[in-house]
Amino acid sequence: MSLHSAAHRTLCVLPNLPERRTGGGILLFEILRYLSSRGDVAVVVPVANHLTAEFEEVRSDPLLGGVAWHPLAARRIPGLRGYVGRLLSPLPAEVAKFATEANRELLARTRRQFRPTAELAVSSWALTAYQESSLPPETRLYMVNVDPDIVRYDGPSLKRQLAACVDHPKVDRLCRRAVSMAGRIGAISAADLHALNRMGRRNDVTYVPPLMRPQPLDRSCVEPNHVIITTNFTYSQNVTSLEWFLRESWPHVDPRARLTVTGKDEGGRLQTLCNSHPRTSYAGCLDAAELDAAFARAAVAVNPTRLGSGFQIKLLDAIARGVPIVSTAFSNRLGSAIAASDDPQSLAELINARLTPGSLPPFDYGSFHREAVAAWDGFLFGT
Secondary structure: OOOOOOOEEEEEEOOOOOOOOOHHHHHHHHHHHHHHHHEEEEEEEEEOHHHHHHHHHHHOOHHHOOEEEEEEEOOOOOHHHHHHHHHHOOOOHHHHOOOOHHHHHHHHHHHHHHOOOEEEEEOHHHHHHOHHHOOOOOOEEEEOOOHHHHOOOOOOOHHHHHHHHHHHHHHHHHHHHHHHHOOEEEEOOHHHHHHHHHHHOOOOOEEOOOOOOOOOOOOOOOOOOEEEEEEEOOOHHHHHHHHHHHHHHHHHOOOOOEEEEEEEOOOOHHHHHHHOOOOEEEEEOOOHHHHHHHHHHOOEEEEOOOOOOOOOHHHHHHHHOOOOEEEOOOOOOOHHHOEEOOOHHHHHHHHHOOOOOOOOOOOOHHHHHHHHHHHHHHHHHOO
16 A cells, blocks of 8 residues: 555644744644645644634634644643743743643543554654653654754843743753654754754754645736745744844845735834835735735745744745745755845845746746655655
8 A cells, every 4th residue: 555545643743833824833734734635633732821712723724624633731830930930940941831741641642542653743842742751762753943043032021031041951952852762853954954963863864845735826916026025023033034134135125126024023023123124014914815915916035034943934935836035045945946145235136136027937846845745755654
């Protein structure tokens, strides 16, 4: 029986909700869509107290109709006692909230009842649900980042700056533990292989590209000189990167160009930043249909990321829809097929060359997606 016809039963442990308003949420959503196409899926996922409504929205999404959901509840210790307890915990704060015996028993019980043929843990954060933070040897671990590389906060909150400093060594330890014990490890980016192999003292981490189904759009009404950036200002790497782009590169882009920025704001910082730069507007955090419409109008998308690791979903969002994109070389994981430069003026020139629709051939996303699916089949279900 082939991989494509076999009915698999996959138990998937996620680090957060697969909601489609952030890059990480989109990535998890697409993983679940793929797993559903391969058979039955049971998902164990942490649900923070303030995300109950978002969880219900995800659970009712018809595209994930066959998924069985098992939410992990956060430990409720309010006020200063809870904050100090998380600071003193050996686990990162977001992991410590869910590292309870009840949650670990929920995962163990789900495994016994569901009887999976494959088990997938996504990121080292998934260890929160495992007994003694230990992965069973047959578990497949998918690393969407080199986790210590993304633990930073550059915003105005001193409390969050302190929390990031305290969390960094904890995240490093948890990541090393996860990648040293998983039976098989996939990395979302080939650029992360060396770091993950080194952290796990192994040499068998494999590149497993991100999944996103092709989403071709009607590009007949593209607006020349229209540039789009999708971002999420709850991550400091995105804040730093967009500030750099608007300060160093955007002034060199053709003065006829205008920039639309979309994504989650934090305390109005993204709106304020856009208001302070010419030819730049903030469109808010768009739903799926609104985002498609924005991409359909854009002549070119930009991925200005300069920090972190992993694969930028903002890049994947564009090429899956047939939209030309320009990226920093730092965060370009697709080589010469993507126009990229870390020099701000060269980056602007690459954008200028794509302001006229149809001026350059599109990225071959169909081939990329077929290769990604084949890699996932081998990673999860191959021997």
